[in-house]
Amino acid sequence: MDMKVAKKLGLKDRYNLMTRDLAWTPTYQAVKDVYPYVEYEGIKIHDWDKFEDPFRMTMDAYWKYQAEKERKLYAIIDAFNQNNGHLGVTDARYINTLKLFLTGVTPLEYMAHRGFAHVGRAFPGAGPRVACLMQSLDEIRHAQTQIHSLSNYNRFYNGFQNWRHQHDRVWYLSVPKSFFDDAITSGPFEFMIAIGFAFEYVLTNLLFVPFISGAAYNGDMGAMAFGFSAQSDESRHMTLGLEIIKFILEQDPDNLPIVQRWIDKWFWRGYRVLTLVAMMMDYMLPKRVMSWKEAWEIYAEQNGGALFADLARYGIRVPKGWKQACDDKDHLSHQAWNVFYNYGAAAPFHTWCPGEKDMDWLSAKYPESFDRYYRPLWQHYAAEAKEGRRFYNTTLPMLCQTCQIPMFFTEPGDPSKICYRESTYHGMKYHFCSDGCKEIFDNEPQKYVQSWLPVHQIYQGHCFPPDADPTKPDFNPLAEVLRWYRIEFGRDNLDYEGSPDKKNFDAWHELAKGN
Amino acid sequence: MSNVFIAFQRNEETRGIVDAILADNPTATVNEQPAMVKVDVPDQLVIRRATIEEQIGRAFDLQELHVNLITLSGHIDETDDEFTLSWKH
Numbered sequence: 001m002d003m004k005v006a007k008k009l010g011l012k013d014r015y016n017l018m019t020r021d022l023a024w025t026p027t028y029q030a031v032k033d034v035y036p037y038v039e040y041e042g043i044k045i046h047d048w049d050k051f052e053d054p055f056r057m058t059m060d061a062y063w064k065y066q067a068e069k070e071r072k073l074y075a076i077i078d079a080f081n082q083n084n085g086h087l088g089v090t091d092a093r094y095i096n097t098l099k100l101f102l103t104g105v106t107p108l109e110y111m112a113h114r115g116f117a118h119v120g121r122a123f124p125g126a127g128p129r130v131a132c133l134m135q136s137l138d139e140i141r142h143a144q145t146q147i148h149s150l151s152n153y154n155r156f157y158n159g160f161q162n163w164r165h166q167h168d169r170v171w172y173l174s175v176p177k178s179f180f181d182d183a184i185t186s187g188p189f190e191f192m193i194a195i196g197f198a199f200e201y202v203l204t205n206l207l208f209v210p211f212i213s214g215a216a217y218n219g220d221m222g223a224m225a226f227g228f229s230a231q232s233d234e235s236r237h238m239t240l241g242l243e244i245i246k247f248i249l250e251q252d253p254d255n256l257p258i259v260q261r262w263i264d265k266w267f268w269r270g271y272r273v274l275t276l277v278a279m280m281m282d283y284m285l286p287k288r289v290m291s292w293k294e295a296w297e298i299y300a301e302q303n304g305g306a307l308f309a310d311l312a313r314y315g316i317r318v319p320k321g322w323k324q325a326c327d328d329k330d331h332l333s334h335q336a337w338n339v340f341y342n343y344g345a346a347a348p349f350h351t352w353c354p355g356e357k358d359m360d361w362l363s364a365k366y367p368e369s370f371d372r373y374y375r376p377l378w379q380h381y382a383a384e385a386k387e388g389r390r391f392y393n394t395t396l397p398m399l400c401q402t403c404q405i406p407m408f409f410t411e412p413g414d415p416s417k418i419c420y421r422e423s424t425y426h427g428m429k430y431h432f433c434s435d436g437c438k439e440i441f442d443n444e445p446q447k448y449v450q451s452w453l454p455v456h457q458i459y460q461g462h463c464f465p466p467d468a469d470p471t472k473p474d475f476n477p478l479a480e481v482l483r484w485y486r487i488e489f490g491r492d493n494l495d496y497e498g499s500p501d502k503k504n505f506d507a508w509h510e511l512a513k514g515n
Numbered sequence: 516m517s518n519v520f521i522a523f524q525r526n527e528e529t530r531g532i533v534d535a536i537l538a539d540n541p542t543a544t545v546n547e548q549p550a551m552v553k554v555d556v557p558d559q560l561v562i563r564r565a566t567i568e569e570q571i572g573r574a575f576d577l578q579e580l581h582v583n584l585i586t587l588s589g590h591i592d593e594t595d596d597e598f599t600l601s602w603k604h
Contacts, residue, residue: 011595054591057578065581072582205586209522209551216550224550228524231585239591289549303588306517310590310604 015056023126037122041187044252048125051247076225086156090218091286092505099159099349104176106146107167111180113139122188131240138233149226159348162486171454174404179273196241198266205299214289249314267319268436272403275336282333291365293329321436330369339408342393348487350496353382396455401430402437409433519560519589519600522553529583531570559601
């Protein structure tokens, strides 16, 4: 019997048949009613079919490979948990990076899930819609796998237990939270430039690659497993970000100025959020893979430089704050960790002074800045702590209206002077940490006047538990704020030295050596 | 001239993939970091299915790259036989 075997379809044919070919144009309702958000931002798209995912990933292949990634991930996490993985890390100081990650980043993964579901629905083109659907599913997977991976640490270490509650309340967590809230309250095209392009393509390598490689270096197989599993999806996300920006720019010349302004804005917003990553890399990892400065040079200056050189043919230039971000690489992590050291009583993780060996490493990595500006600071703090006067700042800092970070960044070109900027809007004065943040505000003041600034909220009395009584003579406002944060004083906060985490880690290591 | 790069988790599956990349891209440089391996090539990087299959001794679908991929840079072009990263400037 003769049987005709149909030739297996090639990748390009399969992609066309399984994405664009499955879409249809609605007839019961007008197209503009089905896709109501696609015009108001001013972006002009003439032919949605011009977008093509270069990976040519179809949903059937997507499920297959994602299932394989999940199986690998959970096998590693099981093995890690079954073998006392929580004891295998270099030092319990390391665990504090995970606390920062779970409270600061994991909730953003969930918001990214919502954001991509929303913009996927908003785009009339089948290609971007399918790519956004996949990214939306990836992002909820990331949120779930991070929660699963880190739950084992919650059994042994303090500070993990109220991560979701704290994300909506704690002062520095308003930085990542407001960043994503800003993005998902934008239109669908701006969201794509904000998250898909500026964050995923230009900045996400700085967050995930050195951090996760650092997790592996510090013996944390759990975080390495979720991190690299998440990052394997990231390549697809970066590609979506790059393809969508090329697609928008090729569709109409009028799109260029709108896109450029979004790139300027979102590069700066994302860069400010990465301040937390800078201090994590330089100060919080007991064994460091590379410095923030080195990571910035590889992933921003070299790779980002290549990207913007490539986009120059569309008329795109490097983001406005690019030069300042490059100039600040010698200072960012030091200034940030100083602030967290100051406010170590008000954060649900531990802070510490770098030791002599740490400082020698920092000095070698930052020959231009560390010994001159920052070593004396740490020596001063260490001497104070030795005399029993570990410094905790008990006044509240002034926050930038845009990025919500305390105003500690220094003037471009002068690391000895704090940078202050201000704007007046409807008779009210607003404060900013930089020209970048001021300009973002000045472009959309009606949006940023609504910022939920933690320090303002505390002063307005919105950050106390319901049973707090400010009329009592012994009322301690900062203690009440910590109660509202659900930070247990002396256990979840303060210096690593003397913390229950440190005592437990040392005791468990003694026990691990024998009976 | 700028580099394109691709990074993978460092494990048995990617050892053959990285060897194939090195065979097909003579100007490639390998950078091994904890748990990951990053390959940089000036201007353009090509991954060929046939070369990977020679290295690992079994049939390979280029979309399997996704399982161990960490990050990449450059414009992508993927067919059944080749996966290419390049800059156009």
